[in-house]
Amino acid sequence: MPTFKPMLSILLTYLLLLLIVFLFQRKMIYFPDTYSIEGQQQRADQANLKLWPSTDNYRGLIAKTPNMTSKGTVIVFHGNAGSATDRTYYLDALENQGYRVILAEYPGYAARNGEPSEQALIADGIQTAQQALNDFGGPVFLWGESLGGGVACGIVQSGQVPVKGIVLVAPFNSMADIAQHHYWFFPAKWLIKDKFDNIKNLQDYSGNTAILLAEKDEIIPNKHSLMLFAALHHPKKLWSFKDASHNSLPLNQALLWWQEVMQFVSGQNEVSP
Secondary structure (H helix, E strand, O other): OOOHHHHHHHHHHHHHHHHHHHHOHHHHOOEEOEOOHHHHHHHHHHOOEEEEOOOOOOOEEEEOOOOOOOOOEEEEEOOOEEOHHHHOHHHHHHHHHOOEEEEEOOOOOEOOOOOOOHHHHHHHHHHHHHHHHHHHOOOEEEEEEOHHHHHHHHHHHHOOOOOOEEEEEOOOOEHHHHHHHHOOOOOHHHHOOOOOEHHHHOOOOOOEEEEEEEOOOOOOOHHHHHHHHHHOOOOEEEEEEOOOOOOOOOOOOOOHHHHHHHHHHOOOOOOOO
């Protein structure tokens, strides 16, 4: 009987922690940089970018003088931290290959209004892809890094945009499994609201998918990326970077893998699944 009260106190504390985690979980997933529209415009100018499609209602960033006769448009959906302005290396590498690049921005990030969530990011991503298709025509390629891979897969699952090919950088099989890995002491898989089930969302896709894996990834353990890769039944190819961690992939524009990846997802090098 004397041990009952301490045990009850521990249980109540644990349940209180569960409630706090459940209520504030999106603060543990999304880490946006935020600033005014003037600040965003200044950052874009410094990187020789412009707000697209317009300053008043921007969805992302694009080169001030984009290639108007490109091989297609690559829409980049970045990871859960920072903002699209941090990802200018995609323009350096992909524009040299003849692709137009849009660095998509999320609701609640940078100078965009809204609150990030799975539903909000995917719905907004669909509108961004539709806008790109309307402005530039096809083909459209989706490039998602980490969390952005979940957004890209959600867009594909919607069936509202024809997607020629997908590139997923350090992807996961589902956000629920990643949450459970990092918060093993909570029933995180059942508490999480934004599940981003990439396996389910890609089950009906028939285009080419490239997956880039960092072998020393401390955020998305390799087994979760490989579970996704194994579950894909359409044309797929894996690039694995031996000494890379989640945030240290080799991104120099001169590296050959950029060309290999785009040749694959564009269908120039057809590979059986």
